[in-house]
Amino acid sequence: xLEVSGLKAGYGQIEVLHGIDFHVNQGECVALxxxxxxxxxxxxxxxxxxxxxxxxxxxxxxxxxxGASGHEIVRAGITMCPEGRQVFPEMTVLQNLKLGAYTRRxxxxxDDLDDMMQMFPILRKRARQAAGTLSGGEQEMLAIAxxxxxxxxVCIFDEPSLGLAPKIVAEVAETIARIKARxxxxxxxxxxxxxxxxxxxxxxxxxxxxxxxxGTGEALQQNPxxxxxxxxx
Amino acid sequence: xxxxxxxxxxxVAIGSVYVLIALGLTTVFGILGIAHFAxxxxxxxxxxxxxxxxxxxxxxxxxxxxxxxxxxxGVGGLIEFLAYRPVRNANxxxxxxIALGLTxxxxxxxxxxxxxxxxxxxxxxxxxxxxAGVTIPETRLYVILAATVLVIAMTAFVEGTKTGQxxxxxxxxxxxxxxxxxxxxxxxLIVFAMSTMLGVAAGVMxxxxxxxxxxxxxxxxxxxxxxxxxxxxxxxxxxxxxxxVLGVTEAxxxxxxxxxxxxxxxxxxxxxxxxxxxxxxxxxxx
Numbered sequence: 253x254l255e256v257s258g259l260k261a262g263y264g265q266i267e268v269l270h271g272i273d274f275h276v277n278q279g280e281c282v283a284l285x286x287x288x289x290x291x292x293x294x295x296x297x298x299x300x301x302x303x304x305x306x307x308x309x310x311x312x313x314x315x316x317x318x319g320a321s322g323h324e325i326v327r328a329g330i331t332m333c334p335e336g337r338q339v340f341p342e343m344t345v346l347q348n349l350k351l352g353a354y355t356r357r358x359x360x361x362x363d364d365l366d367d368m369m370q371m372f373p374i375l376r377k378r379a380r381q382a383a384g385t386l387s388g389g390e391q392e393m394l395a396i397a398x399x400x401x402x403x404x405x406v407c408i409f410d411e412p413s414l415g416l417a418p419k420i421v422a423e424v425a426e427t428i429a430r431i432k433a434r435x436x437x438x439x440x441x442x443x444x445x446x447x448x449x450x451x452x453x454x455x456x457x458x459x460x461x462x463x464x465x466x467g468t469g470e471a472l473q474q475n476p477x478x479x480x481x482x483x484x485x
Numbered sequence: 486x487x488x489x490x491x492x493x494x495x496x497v498a499i500g501s502v503y504v505l506i507a508l509g510l511t512t513v514f515g516i517l518g519i520a521h522f523a524x525x526x527x528x529x530x531x532x533x534x535x536x537x538x539x540x541x542x543x544x545x546x547x548x549x550x551x552x553x554x555x556x557x558x559g560v561g562g563l564i565e566f567l568a569y570r571p572v573r574n575a576n577x578x579x580x581x582x583i584a585l586g587l588t589x590x591x592x593x594x595x596x597x598x599x600x601x602x603x604x605x606x607x608x609x610x611x612x613x614x615x616x617a618g619v620t621i622p623e624t625r626l627y628v629i630l631a632a633t634v635l636v637i638a639m640t641a642f643v644e645g646t647k648t649g650q651x652x653x654x655x656x657x658x659x660x661x662x663x664x665x666x667x668x669x670x671x672x673x674l675i676v677f678a679m680s681t682m683l684g685v686a687a688g689v690m691x692x693x694x695x696x697x698x699x700x701x702x703x704x705x706x707x708x709x710x711x712x713x714x715x716x717x718x719x720x721x722x723x724x725x726x727x728x729x730v731l732g733v734t735e736a737x738x739x740x741x742x743x744x745x746x747x748x749x750x751x752x753x754x755x756x757x758x759x760x761x762x763x764x765x766x767x768x769x770x771x
Contacts, residue, residue: 302660326666338661340654351654354647355666402666 253278253437254299254330254406258308261298268294270461271308276406281428281438283448283469285482286458292441293335295458296410299439300332301325313405327355329405335414335441337395341384345375348383348394352401361401368397371430389420396427400436407431408439413447425451445482449473457482491619492740493733498625498694500732501632505687506705507712507724508639509680515719516656516676519569519580523587524684525706526595527564531557531685532692533599536606546608550689554682561681562674570673588703596699603698606689628690635686636725639679643721652676656719715755717768726766731755 254276261269269291276282284292297303299310301322309318312328320328331352339348349368353361369376372393378386383394392412399407409428413421425447432438432451442448449455449469457465457478465472472478506528513521531553538549568587572579610623643649654662655672663669691697691705712731716723731751738750758766 300664302663321668321670322663323666323668326664332664334661334664338658338664340657340661342657343650343653347650347653351650351662351665351667354651398665 253313254439255311256295256299256308257311259295259298259305259310260307261294261303261305263294263303267306268461269298272458272461272463274456274463274466276437276439279435279437280453281432281440281451283440283442283452283455284458285442285445285448285455285472285478287482288443289460290458291461292458293410296332296408296439296441299325300330300408323355326402326404330408331399331402331404331406332408332410333395333399333412335410337388337391339383339386339391339394339398342382344380345383345386345394346379348398349375349401352398353403355402364401364403368400371427372397388416389423392416392420392424393427396424396431400431404436406437406439408441410441411443412440413442413444421447445478446473449483487618488740489737492736494619494621495625495740496733496736497729498621498628498732499736500729501629502687502690502694502705502728503708503712503731504725504728505632505635505683505690506709507716507728508636508721509684509687510706510709511713511716511719511721511724512652512676513680514713515721516652517569517573517580517673518577520584520710521680522584522703522706523564523591524680525702525704525709526588526591527557527560527681527702528684528688528705529691529697529702530560530591530595530688531681532606532688532690532697533595533604534685535689536604536692536697537599540604540607546606550686553685553689557681557685558678561677561679561684564681565673565677569677573673588706592699592702595702601699603696604692605696606692608693610693624693628694631686631690635683639683640721642679648675711752711755713765715758715765717765720765720767723765723767730766 257273258271259269260267260271272295284295286292294303298305301320305319309316312330317325317328349365374390375394375397378390383391386394412424416424421444428451440448440451449472452469455467455469455472456463457472510521510524513519534553534556535549538544538552539546568583569580572583608624610627612623614621614623614626643652651662651667652672654665654667655669659669691701708731712724712727715730716727734754735747735751739747742750
């Protein structure tokens with residue numbers, strides 16, 4: 253469904269991605285794992301059009317979307333739930349959710365809104381509150397719900413557990429599992445490698461801007477090198 | 486007491502003009518981080534345009550004003566596209582220099598097109614209403630009403646439409662707005678068109694209440710930025726309250742103390758407010 257090949261990207265003089273390949277099939281949950289600065293988040297941002305690629309291609313449903321603008325990529329069906337949540341702090345929870353559906357013109361938005369409130373009851377409670385006043389965990393739930401409001405074909409999660417208390421991290425993991433169970437295609441970047449590998453059907457290990465290992469979530473969990481370096485065994 | 490109410494009424498009329506100027510400045514600043522100094526001169530261009538249409542071309546005021554508002558939207562969009570867009574990703578000082586140059590350019594264009602004489606838009610509004618002992622000239626009443634309608638319309642646009650919400654989203658987090666599918670290249674155009682339209686409305690009000698002359702636009706933009714700082718940078722409610730506070734303070738100062746010192750007194754009030762609330766009346770702590 254999503255195929256990335258030979259992708260290169262960077263900031264200023266520095267190249268961060270030195271030609272990476274990965275793909276995500278329909279209905280799959282794929283995780284990108286690796287140390288801080290390995291290029292996982294840059295890979296996502298390049299796919300989403302926030303960072304301009306310097307080489308390689310991104311294909312989505314057979315269409316070449318390399319270098320398309322961010323808003324065009326959202327319209328194509330790829331939505332990202334960004335690192336650090338990035339909710340609109342001065343807008344209400346409801347306004348944030350409605351912005352998630354910005355590109356949609358269909359009549360089912362109200363139903364989806366209700367669906368999200370069902371899935372995340374805390375959002376219904378906080379609906380008229382400014383998003384900036386929510387706790388970190390609540391903001392993460394809002395960011396996830398806001399991304400789903402776009403009815404994406406692929407939903408990308410960038411470091412959803414970052415900066416959250418362990419109890420909330422478990423909640424986030426459970427939420428992503430539920431979204432996956434609904435049949436959503438997911439691309440996940442996580443520093444919490446264990447959480448990522450448990451969720452993922454397949455995973456790619458990033459090291460300094462290259463993909464060094466690829467396999468099922470289970471296989472990577474059992475790989476002795478991965479276990480030693482990333483799972484803290 | 487009656488005198489006080491009278492002065493406050495006068496202040497609200499002048500304050501309405503400041504509100505409209507400041508609304509344009511605050512939305513442009515809040516979303517693009519640009520201190521758009523040319524705003525006052527562009528607004529006066531709109532005032533001049535209505536004057537020329539009405540006084541020399543014999544066009545009805547009720548046709549001239551909408552024409553000027555539409556021209557204002559176009560001019561605003563052009564300014565964004567030709568002047569500010571090229572320096573969008575450059576150092577902030579570049580947009581600052583462009584803003585200063587643009588001010589001189591627009592002032593020069595106004596001078597070339599409309600001359601150096603001061604002009605008053607012939608509205609034909611010469612009735613004076615009396616409501617419970619407070620007298621209010623027809624023009625002032627219309628200015629207050631028109632400003633109220635424009636503020637309500639703008640609030641409805643920003644709060645009630647997808648585009649308006651996208652504008653707020655871009656102001657708060659540009660990257661996240663892109664991820665929502667907002668085309669962030671079209672937002673500045675819309676913001677400038679809207680801001681300039683409000684500015685032109687203010688220019689028409691200045692031309693009807695007082696007079697337009699070279700330098701008036703620059704004086705208005707200084708007042709507009711004062712309102713912005715008073716109300717809180719980038720805050721829409723702040724611009725509304727700040728504009729009214731400045732207008733009423735000036736009117737009270739002119740009515741009870743001295744009209745020669747009204748600007749001084751208004752700025753002293755502003756400084757005192759900022760001593761206690763450095764972020765402005767409605768600005769968030771940042």
